[in-house]
Amino acid sequence: MKIRQVSVFIENKSGRLSDVVEFLGENGINIRALSLADTSDFGILRLIVNEPEKAYKLLREKDFTVGATDVVAVAVPDVPGGLASVLGLLKKNDISVEYMYAYVEHSAGYAVMIFRFEDTDKTLELLQKEGVKLLSGDVIYSE
Amino acid sequence: MIWNNEFETLPREALEALQLKRLKNVLERVYETVPFYKKRFDEAGADPYAVRTLDDLTNFPFTYKTDLRDNYPCGLFTVPQDQVVRLHASSGTTGKPTVVGYTQRDVETWSEVMARSLTGAGLGKHDVLQVAFGYGLFTGGLGAHYGGEKIGASVIPASGGNSKRQIMLLKDLNVTGICCTPSYALNLMDIAAELGEDIRDFPIKVGVFGAEPWTDEMRRTVEEGWGIDAIDIYGLSEIIGPGVSCECLEAKRGMHINEDHFLVEVIDPVTGRVLPKGEVGELVFTTITKEAMPLIRYRTRDLSRLITQPCKCGRTFHRMEKVMGRSDDMLIIRGVNVFPSQIESVLVSRKGVLPHYMLIVDRIGTLDTLEVHVEVEGDFFFDEVRKLQELEKTLEKDIKDIIGVTAKIKLVEPKSIARFEGKAQRVIDKRK
Numbered sequence: 001m002k003i004r005q006v007s008v009f010i011e012n013k014s015g016r017l018s019d020v021v022e023f024l025g026e027n028g029i030n031i032r033a034l035s036l037a038d039t040s041d042f043g044i045l046r047l048i049v050n051e052p053e054k055a056y057k058l059l060r061e062k063d064f065t066v067g068a069t070d071v072v073a074v075a076v077p078d079v080p081g082g083l084a085s086v087l088g089l090l091k092k093n094d095i096s097v098e099y100m101y102a103y104v105e106h107s108a109g110y111a112v113m114i115f116r117f118e119d120t121d122k123t124l125e126l127l128q129k130e131g132v133k134l135l136s137g138d139v140i141y142s143e
Numbered sequence: 144m145i146w147n148n149e150f151e152t153l154p155r156e157a158l159e160a161l162q163l164k165r166l167k168n169v170l171e172r173v174y175e176t177v178p179f180y181k182k183r184f185d186e187a188g189a190d191p192y193a194v195r196t197l198d199d200l201t202n203f204p205f206t207y208k209t210d211l212r213d214n215y216p217c218g219l220f221t222v223p224q225d226q227v228v229r230l231h232a233s234s235g236t237t238g239k240p241t242v243v244g245y246t247q248r249d250v251e252t253w254s255e256v257m258a259r260s261l262t263g264a265g266l267g268k269h270d271v272l273q274v275a276f277g278y279g280l281f282t283g284g285l286g287a288h289y290g291g292e293k294i295g296a297s298v299i300p301a302s303g304g305n306s307k308r309q310i311m312l313l314k315d316l317n318v319t320g321i322c323c324t325p326s327y328a329l330n331l332m333d334i335a336a337e338l339g340e341d342i343r344d345f346p347i348k349v350g351v352f353g354a355e356p357w358t359d360e361m362r363r364t365v366e367e368g369w370g371i372d373a374i375d376i377y378g379l380s381e382i383i384g385p386g387v388s389c390e391c392l393e394a395k396r397g398m399h400i401n402e403d404h405f406l407v408e409v410i411d412p413v414t415g416r417v418l419p420k421g422e423v424g425e426l427v428f429t430t431i432t433k434e435a436m437p438l439i440r441y442r443t444r445d446l447s448r449l450i451t452q453p454c455k456c457g458r459t460f461h462r463m464e465k466v467m468g469r470s471d472d473m474l475i476i477r478g479v480n481v482f483p484s485q486i487e488s489v490l491v492s493r494k495g496v497l498p499h500y501m502l503i504v505d506r507i508g509t510l511d512t513l514e515v516h517v518e519v520e521g522d523f524f525f526d527e528v529r530k531l532q533e534l535e536k537t538l539e540k541d542i543k544d545i546i547g548v549t550a551k552i553k554l555v556e557p558k559s560i561a562r563f564e565g566k567a568q569r570v571i572d573k574r575k
Contacts, residue, residue: 005526007524007526009519009524009531009554009556010556011554011555011556011559016556037527037528038528039528039531039532041553041554042531042553042554042555044526044527044528044531046526060521063556063557063558064556065519065520065521065524065556065557066521066524067524067525067526069526098527099527116526
């Protein structure tokens with residue numbers, strides 16, 4: 001149930017973000033979700049795309065500093081307190097979240113959150129045991 | 144391997160006797176033929192006819208690069224033009240270049256010391272040598288070329304630049320040795336990778352690198368990336384060109400100075416006092432066999448120290464450590480002397496960044512600032528901001544520990560810092 005996320009190191013200068021997404025677009029890569037973490041002089045662009053392996057390879061060939069990370073996609077009930085219930089479960093089990101961001105889902109009646117955990121495998125096991133709805137790569141990459 | 148067993152392994156006592164004879168000869172010759180030296184010697188009360196020991200050299204005045212400029216172009220030559228067979232010139236960053244001349248015998252001496260250097264690096268007549276130093280007014284290309292031919296190697300005069308062709312030549316001509324600057328060696332590594340070539344699979348076994356200061360960490364990067372031995376060579380056009388000194392393959396620790404041709408002193412750059420052997424200071428050379436343009440106590444501005452312990456290769460010539468920087472390159476930041484090579488040594492010893500960097504010195508208000516731009520390494524890229532910031536902090540701490548000045552590290556994207564085909568320019572000083 002792990003999802004492949006592609007990360008790109010980006011210097012803080014105008015036009016760099018646009019360079020990356022334009023390059024991906026030209027090569028037929030569709031961005032499903034993204035988040036940007038930034039400091040005063042650099043940022044990390046995190047992407048969920050339809051073809052992660054291809055995107056990784058293309059970016060690397062183009063001399064971008066790129067990494068691939070396993071993340072988890074959790075379907076959060078689209079009601080007040082939906083996210084709190086998932087985070088409460090993590091808190092109870094002493095699992096810390098490295099970072100998280102939202103994924104836009106139009107019709108399914110739930111919101112999708114992308115999580116990065118310190119120990120992905122252990123957390124996955126717990127979430128599955130507790131019956132939390134997780135989304136597989138097939139669902140996330142396509143649609 | 145030793146090229147000239149007779150001279151390179153001469154017992155110290157015999158070597159010093161030979162040096163004294165040659166020294167007296169050259170001091171008398173420049174005094175008689177060059178008005179500049181006659182005036183300088185007279186002013187200093189230094190009598191070339193009263194020299195009895197090698198230590199008497201310390202009575203003579205230094206010669207500076209500005210003296211070459213002031214006597215531009217050929218005022219320090221001791222021979223008429225019809226005996227000069229070659230002229231080289233060093234790039235003049237400010238105003239006129241400095242011109243150096245060679246007689247036929249000087250060219251032979253130069254070839255001899257380069258032949259010794261290349262032989263010491265393990266090269267011989269069965270080797271194919273690619274010379275990727277620039278050919279032209281710069282002495283690197285032709286110096287290595289003549290030395291390579293003298294040892295009977297097949298020499299490829301590739302000169303600098305056209306990196307893709309360099310890679311093609313290395314591969315197709317089964318090159319076993321290369322001469323270039325260490326920063327160009329790093330550059331070629333990247334180019335080879337871009338072309339999908341693994342340079343470690345090439346037949347090349349040794350690189351003789353010089354013309355700019357580099358660190359032992361950089362040596363390891365080049366040796367691992369190329370799969371070769373990396374040998375350090377030293378020289379400057381004023382003294383003869385490359386081949387003043389060179390490391391031996393056996394020790395790879397300190398460059399043997401061709402002391403039968405060049406006398407070396409290490410001095411305190413501020414007081415001019417000769418330092419005890421083994422202390423760090425500025426290298427000062429006196430050429431004792433050069434004909435066209437001998438130099439007496441020439442201030443190189445290069446900082447190093449001498450190693451007088453015997454070397455396992457059998458040569459009796461003293462060695463000089465890798466040049467630690469130039470007193471010209473020395474940056475004074477908040478009153479502290481800083482050499483770019485010190486910062487480089489930190490960057491190459493840490494995983495996560497590449498050995499490509501730029502130092503930006505500025506002054507904000509009355510405070511000097513130092514910013515180090517360094518490229519992140521793709522293979523060690525972390526997806527988390529925190530880890531990258533930790534990397535920055537670690538590097539900042541390492542730099543502070545070494546130079547005693549706080550620097551700000553700025554991580555930049557790979558290939559965003561200019562690559563150099565000749566001497567690297569790694570400092571931008573915005574003060575002034």
